[in-house]
Amino acid sequence: MSRQFLSIISLLFITFYCQAQFVCTIPSTKAFEDKLTTLNQLPLQGLTSNEKAISIAKTFVGEPYLEKTLEINEKREDLVINYLGFDCTTFVESVVALTKLYSGEDNEKFRNLNHYASILEYLRYRDGRRNGYPSRLHYFTEWVRNNQKKGIVTDVTEKIGGTVYDKKINFMSTHITAYKQLVGNDSALVEVKKIEDQINTKPLSQIYIKEIAEIESKIEPGDIIALVCKVDGLDVSHVGFAVRLEDHRIHLLHASQSGGEVEITKKPLAEWLKNSKLNTGITVARIN
Template identity: 65%
Template structure:
């Protein structure tokens, strides 16, 4: 067997789950199995979903940040499983996915890669089904609303003091060249425009940066924190998990591009965002 062929086999392991193609490298498959083995040793059964997701997330501190972890094939959308690097969204998705893997079913034989793929598909895609690139929940607002409809979480932004604001979401359809799957693909662009129009039917909400400290006692460890941004046409630029530290303050546990790994912010969230030039506030969602 040539070294080149062996390298290719190691790089890409592709299988099928139901009718959907799954992309997972052999190192990622091994990393998933090692992670499950380690989580099996932690008592997670007595924890609620929020407690469980933050307990699991803390075991990922120091894991590498990796950009565009889902953009492995511009021709065909596949369910990508990556446990060797995370961007901010896939970090949150995987933490929720693992919390689901450890919910309800205690028998360890169900904690398999194929079962995990079904969980990821349910979280990552519109109505829980992969149906091409445009079925992926690209916008965080769309992701929250669709996962709320699935019963996975609920948006508590306004409930804890957030305010509505006006903004037209259209970044993807107005920046087609930034998305290889949309280039020269009029039907995909048309579908994305439908997604954006649907998002724009309902008002957006946020807790402004100046108000975060006032409401942080209502935020729990494990809540999903999305950073609302100033970029024209875009709703959210970053996402992570809230974590309350011993000082009683809320920090952000997230896959950080600037730090190059999964970290907890060095300051409480309110102070960390205080002088942000990119963000205006946060949205908060809580796992059910």
């Protein structure tokens, strides 16, 4: 039995037996339902997960950028679904969740908000279990590692030419005031430090900016691209999807804070990052 098939069965099992409780406003619910209407008109059957993901991701182009949509309750970790705007991470999570929602050609009856919520919770939280603020996969490195463990994505960074580098990840525990849920919450802080320690038990890898052009033929449209950053203690500053345009080059499809919406970079990824003062390279994860 294939790993992808097992992943699909796992997600369906979660929905059937344990529907997630979530927060989704009436306008956001309408926007989600409109998205399903759009996707139902796309020829998604028979596509690979990556092909499906990039087809779905392109339907978000022009959607507004909106940050901190998950931080609606400082005392309780709610499963928030917001389809009125996206930051880079919620955009990626939404596309991956929709890709899984449309996995299996005979699963139309599961394509609804309740099933989507179950998938999203499985993606967003450590081992698929929401148990307070620290259970959210805040560091994208851990997001990839944990969702690889679940069989949803595979980190292909080293496989396609990346190299290992050394960096201590501790940004959250050393910048507590930037996270309201950690201020005055010693137990949550202890958990975050444990998570950081766990991340630091394994080496990090990246494809350096100067090497992207050489290996971009190995990057597939629909791959998740994370931008490795120079900030002390932080692994990744931005995420999006690889898309190959008419120039046959890899560009980044992402929720852009500077652009104010979901968009595709005008320059190829290698040139777009060439003079970056914030980033050193990229990591690449492939949807199973």
